[in-house]
Amino acid sequence: MNAVTIDNISLSYGGKQVLDHLSLAIDREEFFIIIGPNGAGKSTLLKALTATEKIDSGGIILFGRPLRDYSRRELARLAALVPQGMESNFPFKVADTVLMGRSPHLGLLAMEQEEDYRIALEAMQATDTAHLADRTLDQLSGGERQRVIIARAICQQPQILFLDEPTAALDLAHQIRIMDLLETLRRERKITICMVSHDINLAAMYADRLLLLKNGRVAATGAPGMVLDEKLLEESYQCRLLVDENPVSGTRRVLPLPAKFSQAGDKVYPEKER
Amino acid sequence: MDQTFTRIGPRLTVICLLLGLLLAAALLLGAGLGSSGRNPLAVLDVLRHLMQSDTTQHTIIWKIRLPRVLLAAMAGATLSLGGLVFQVLLRNPLAEPYILGISGGAAVGAIAAMLLGISFFPGVTGSAFAGSMATLAIVMLLASGPQAGRKDSLLLAGVMMNAFAGAVIMFLISMSQSSQLHHILFWLMGDLSMAEAARLPLFALILPCHVVIFILARPMNVLLTGREAAASLGVNVRKISLILLITATLMVSLVVCLSGLVGFVGLVIPHILRLTIGPDHRVLVPASLLGGASYLVFCDLLARTLSTSGELPVGIITAMIGAPLFIVLLWRSRP
Amino acid sequence: MKTTSPPQRPAAWLCRAGLPTIAAVLLAMTLFAGRAGAEVFVDQVGRRVDIPAPPQRIVSLMPSITEIVFALGAGHRVKGVTLYSNEPPAAAELPKVGSYVHPDVEKIVSLKPDLCLAVRDGNPRHIVDKITGLGIPVYTIDPRNLAEIMESVMLLAEVLDSEERARAIVEQIQVKINSAAGRVTQAATRPRVFFQIDASPLVSAGSNTFIDQLITQAGGVNLAAGPTAYPRYSWEDILLMQPEVVIIASMAGGYSEEELKAAWRRWPELPAVRDNRLYVVNADLFDRPTPRLADGLELLVNIFFP
Numbered sequence: 001m002n003a004v005t006i007d008n009i010s011l012s013y014g015g016k017q018v019l020d021h022l023s024l025a026i027d028r029e030e031f032f033i034i035i036g037p038n039g040a041g042k043s044t045l046l047k048a049l050t051a052t053e054k055i056d057s058g059g060i061i062l063f064g065r066p067l068r069d070y071s072r073r074e075l076a077r078l079a080a081l082v083p084q085g086m087e088s089n090f091p092f093k094v095a096d097t098v099l100m101g102r103s104p105h106l107g108l109l110a111m112e113q114e115e116d117y118r119i120a121l122e123a124m125q126a127t128d129t130a131h132l133a134d135r136t137l138d139q140l141s142g143g144e145r146q147r148v149i150i151a152r153a154i155c156q157q158p159q160i161l162f163l164d165e166p167t168a169a170l171d172l173a174h175q176i177r178i179m180d181l182l183e184t185l186r187r188e189r190k191i192t193i194c195m196v197s198h199d200i201n202l203a204a205m206y207a208d209r210l211l212l213l214k215n216g217r218v219a220a221t222g223a224p225g226m227v228l229d230e231k232l233l234e235e236s237y238q239c240r241l242l243v244d245e246n247p248v249s250g251t252r253r254v255l256p257l258p259a260k261f262s263q264a265g266d267k268v269y270p271e272k273e274r
Numbered sequence: 275m276d277q278t279f280t281r282i283g284p285r286l287t288v289i290c291l292l293l294g295l296l297l298a299a300a301l302l303l304g305a306g307l308g309s310s311g312r313n314p315l316a317v318l319d320v321l322r323h324l325m326q327s328d329t330t331q332h333t334i335i336w337k338i339r340l341p342r343v344l345l346a347a348m349a350g351a352t353l354s355l356g357g358l359v360f361q362v363l364l365r366n367p368l369a370e371p372y373i374l375g376i377s378g379g380a381a382v383g384a385i386a387a388m389l390l391g392i393s394f395f396p397g398v399t400g401s402a403f404a405g406s407m408a409t410l411a412i413v414m415l416l417a418s419g420p421q422a423g424r425k426d427s428l429l430l431a432g433v434m435m436n437a438f439a440g441a442v443i444m445f446l447i448s449m450s451q452s453s454q455l456h457h458i459l460f461w462l463m464g465d466l467s468m469a470e471a472a473r474l475p476l477f478a479l480i481l482p483c484h485v486v487i488f489i490l491a492r493p494m495n496v497l498l499t500g501r502e503a504a505a506s507l508g509v510n511v512r513k514i515s516l517i518l519l520i521t522a523t524l525m526v527s528l529v530v531c532l533s534g535l536v537g538f539v540g541l542v543i544p545h546i547l548r549l550t551i552g553p554d555h556r557v558l559v560p561a562s563l564l565g566g567a568s569y570l571v572f573c574d575l576l577a578r579t580l581s582t583s584g585e586l587p588v589g590i591i592t593a594m595i596g597a598p599l600f601i602v603l604l605w606r607s608r609p
Numbered sequence: 610m611k612t613t614s615p616p617q618r619p620a621a622w623l624c625r626a627g628l629p630t631i632a633a634v635l636l637a638m639t640l641f642a643g644r645a646g647a648e649v650f651v652d653q654v655g656r657r658v659d660i661p662a663p664p665q666r667i668v669s670l671m672p673s674i675t676e677i678v679f680a681l682g683a684g685h686r687v688k689g690v691t692l693y694s695n696e697p698p699a700a701a702e703l704p705k706v707g708s709y710v711h712p713d714v715e716k717i718v719s720l721k722p723d724l725c726l727a728v729r730d731g732n733p734r735h736i737v738d739k740i741t742g743l744g745i746p747v748y749t750i751d752p753r754n755l756a757e758i759m760e761s762v763m764l765l766a767e768v769l770d771s772e773e774r775a776r777a778i779v780e781q782i783q784v785k786i787n788s789a790a791g792r793v794t795q796a797a798t799r800p801r802v803f804f805q806i807d808a809s810p811l812v813s814a815g816s817n818t819f820i821d822q823l824i825t826q827a828g829g830v831n832l833a834a835g836p837t838a839y840p841r842y843s844w845e846d847i848l849l850m851q852p853e854v855v856i857i858a859s860m861a862g863g864y865s866e867e868e869l870k871a872a873w874r875r876w877p878e879l880p881a882v883r884d885n886r887l888y889v890v891n892a893d894l895f896d897r898p899t900p901r902l903a904d905g906l907e908l909l910v911n912i913f914f915p
Contacts, residue, residue: 052505076508087365087500090553095278100496104508108489111283121278133278149503156507310719330721337743338715394735456710457733467714470739578715584692584707 101155354566357540378439379409
């Protein structure tokens with residue numbers, strides 16, 4: 001059984017087709033990364049998968065059961081989302097923020113039990129955030145904050161973790177640290193990872209499979225080596241790229257080329273969409 | 275037991291106990307003191323006069339002060355809880371119970387009724403309630419449209435409602451005569467002197483609202499982290515937001531139509547409590563109820579006794595004490 | 610408690626029925642003189658009020674009532690008054706129970722009154738209801754013109770058991786009214802009068818106010834007559850009205866006498882300014898429903914027909 005099966009879904013906002021008859025499947029324990037140019041529908045797809053956006057047609061099946069049959073709480077026990085940044089208008093402690101991950105498992109008036117505290121503490125240890133427990137979210141750096149949000153997601157004990165550009169706005173070391181953390185979670189906890197990323201090179205090194213999305217449609221899907229084809233990428237992103245091999249990992253390496261080098265090659269891509 | 279996490283159970287017990295004692299003291303002082311007696315020892319008389327009837331003191335305590343003290347407690351509790359809810363709903367620390375235009379709608383209704391010379395109860399009260407319910411209907415219309423529950427569109431709609439109502443209020447005031455003006459001004463600044471024992475059964479409509487909000491305390495915590503995050507934590511954001519909006523508006527409207535626009539309680543009490551006991555709503559909700567009730571009972575006591583030539587509108591006292599207190603706490607909470 | 614019950618008060622009935630003649634009042638007084646114990650009265654708004662006869666602890670809810678009660682010689686029985694009860698000076702020394710629009714009910718109850726006196730046009734109805742609800746009788750008067758003030762004085766005198774004084778007061782008022790009427794009939798013209806009760810904005814008094822009645826009774830034409838009780842005016846309106854006499858209530862808008870007059874002197878084209886007929890008068894003589902209104906009438910007649 002797949003973790004996620006997407007069958008011919010479509011979604012439009014104000015006349016614009018954002019997802020256009022999209023089908024795909026994500027395996028259990030897979031590290032699945034969605035890439036694509038701005039406006040391709042990556043974030044919308046993630047919203048459709050977490051049921052925060054309603055699809056117009058088609059169907060999504062999550063762990064063998066249609067998504068629309070889940071209640072919010074049931075869904076939250078199965079799938080966790082790491083959104084692109086989190087509001088912190090009011091000063092919750094890191095520990096208490098992580099503990100909120102237990103709420104889908106608790107009744108409205110139920111108090112947390114020792115078991116819940118244990119799970120939250122363990123989630124903090126796994127994400128290396130236990131030492132931040134007494135701070136508030138607004139006192140953290142970007143990387144720390146992202147790890148806290150991942151800790152809260154783990155605390156939900158989900159089977160699948162959705163992430164929306166978790167490495168955006170992080171420095172190089174923190175990018176790697178987050179990706180390594182996700183890889184560990186996948187391996188040790190058997191959590192399926194499905195993330196949206198703009199960083200093709202990181203995606204190439206971690207993903208089992210990539211989805212290249214363009215105009216709400218699947219441009220390509222498969223192993224990174226297959227999807228990261230120079231011609232395919234240049235067509236999708238509408239710019240001149242250098243694609244070669246990473247000598248350490250052996251995966252593809254993608255570098256955008258400034259306009260002044262664009263004339264060097266034999267192909268010129270005009271500055272227009274389609 | 276390690277201290278990594280805030281343990282809600284013991285914390286809730288301790289804080290409720292402390293604030294409960296504070297409220298009990300406030301109620302006793304409020305019933306014991308008044309314009310006809312400023313001797314604190316008179317508090318003891320309250321108990322002595324429990325049994326005796328037919329004395330002047332008995333009438334004053336049971337028929338004048340007690341309904342008033344109870345109205346102050348209920349209004350304080352409700353406004354403070356209302357402020358807390360709106361701060362969560364709009365994820366804005368400046369939110370207060372009147373922010374969505376409830377105050378404006380109620381004031382237009384109340385002043386119109388006063389100018390028409392209708393009796394205070396049920397005339398002015400009913401008209402104020404109708405005014406605030408009309409406001410709720412408009413806000414709900416906005417909240418259920420395509421902008422469903424977007425906090426900024428709600429906020430803007432509320433600000434506009436209040437601005438429009440403000441213009442209508444000014445128009446009505448400019449049309450009114452001086453004797454009515456005084457009455458209108460008292461209402462606009464909060465007037466607890468309208469308390470009457472016969473109206474206390476209305477509280478039966480307000481108390482269930484408090485219970486509903488207490489039950490939703492955990493989702494309120496989660497809502498504060500943003501709509502998407504809250505949804506992924508199993509909260510039906512739209513449903514919970516609508517329930518909170520309707521419940522809070524309803525209870526605040528009920529209080530406003532009995533007490534006028536008592537200001538500042540709903541803004542300052544939730545903030546003071548959040549600064550002192552932390553942001554968890556499972557503690558903040560009961561603490562706001564008890565803290566807001568105590569605060570307004572104390573303020574009303576001052577409003578009744580400070581001046582020897584008639585009482586002051588309680589809204590003046592709530593702001594005069596609340597604003598400096600809040601600033602001091604904010605200052606001291608700086609890291 | 611023994612209760613005699615003459616619930617129909619012919620005085621109130623006759624006057625309301627359009628026969629506000631002092632003769633009828635005096636007749637009624639003589640018919641119902643002499644009584645004891647508690648009694649049921651019907652006040653000027655038609656409420657039945659149980660009052661101990663005669664009441665010994667009175668709280669007056671209006672400066673004008675305080676004035677009347679003192680004039681009736683019952684000042685020593687007044688135990689509490691509202692703010693601004695400054696006439697007579699002795700009244701100002703009494704315990705205050707707040708303003709007349711917003712009285713402090715607790716304070717009232719603590720004074721243990723056996724009677725509260727209210728005016729319909731000033732004391733809010735819910736306050737009266739509340740005091741009544743606490744078991745304190747409230748007797749309300751509702752005078753709307755000089756004749757009804759005389760009636761109110763007589764009614765209050767009945768309640769307070771001081772008819773002698775009342776008759777003297779009413780006779781004095783009647784003398785002043787008669788003398789005014791005499792002078793008005795002799796006058797050849799009727800001056801056009803603007804009565805300023807407030808500055809910035811300029812406010813005057815329309816029909817159905819004491820001021821309008823006094824101006825008319827004193828032989829003047831009230832330029833502000835009309836359905837609005839207290840209409841507002843701009844200087845443009847005033848220039849069109851061309852008032853011949855301007856009466857200015859003292860302390861209008863908080864300005865001094867000189868400032869108030871100076872504002873008018875900017876417009877020499879007005880007959881009142883040209884002829885120097887600007888008069889500042891004590892506002893208390895015109896806006897309080899008390900026997901002093903007759904003094905106001907006398908004052909106006911002297912101004913209009915010097």
